[in-house]
Amino acid sequence: MSRKRDNLGQFETSIGYVFADRSLLELALTHVSAASGVRARLDSYQRLEFLGDHVLGLAVSAMLYRAFPDAEEGELSQRLADLVRKEACAEVALAWQVGPHIRLGPGEIQTGGRRKAAILANICESVIGAVFIDGGYGPAEQFIEQHWSGRMLKPVNPVRDAKSALQEWAQARGLPPPVYRVTDRVGPDHSPRFTIQVELPGLPTVESGGRSKRLAEQSAAEEFLIRQGVIRAPSDA
Known part of the structure; x- marks a missing residue:
């Protein structure tokens, strides 16, 4: 051999x-x-x-x-x-x-x-x-x-990165990666606030805001996961 x-x-x-x-x-x-x-x-x-x-x-x-x-x-x-x-x-x-x-x-x-x-x-x-x-x-x-x-049988890991968690959740269901769109931008250039909409096929969109695009995307992803029952809202934890 x-x-x-x-x-x-x-x-x-x-x-x-x-x-x-x-x-x-x-x-x-x-x-x-x-x-x-x-x-x-x-x-x-x-x-x-x-x-x-x-x-x-x-x-x-x-x-x-x-x-x-x-x-x-x-x-x-x-x-x-x-x-x-x-x-x-x-x-x-x-x-x-x-x-x-x-x-x-x-x-x-x-x-x-x-x-x-x-x-x-x-x-x-x-x-x-x-x-x-x-x-x-x-x-x-x-x-x-x-x-x-x-x-x-190990405990479910807490969500540290909502965008990554949402993408993994979508992948596990055979869905494409989430799409994030800026729907609003208000405030001065030095202190803007963004509203981001996250989309997945066949599911209602979710919007959330933040003081940067990155923070708004994370917030929208977290709200999406909460709505789907994947994670609990902070007040419910």
Whole structure:
């Protein structure tokens, strides 16, 4: 057996899944920088990452539905967004010790690609996609439960960045990123006040204000999350 296959076997042991088609695992670990030619993106993990992202969302949603029978939709949505966010996926990939197994181009290797959170998160999702193709939904769901069940039972993280939280919430529901629009600006140049409207398809818009565009966007995102029941209003906390 070659050293490459030995290494892949070690990684399979680490993640608790043995592939029937080892080539799927190899593809899941291949960054676009390590591929070449006109098919570079097709010969990288990107398609598997797309698939794994959606399989993860479905499996974690089902886990939450079963684990929290008294939770309302808003709480389930907040928990889902917290569990499938890119940072969480990167943490799972780190626990797998996937770094040495990632196939990277020379440039990514030199810039520390094996430790980049974005790449680690993508690899996590691509491995899930590979498990789904290799074994079907049942094994993929079991695989996700194995690596997410402990995280699922932790308390929901408080919202520190409302815009990021709203974007993660929207992503978990298959929606595009929120759109923020300035609807009003009043006051002198040295002390303006902005009113921002946040929009998501199929949902009523929300407006809020602040003394800068950034603060107004954060306020609008927070009001949107409160209205949807994802977080509580400060007076209700």
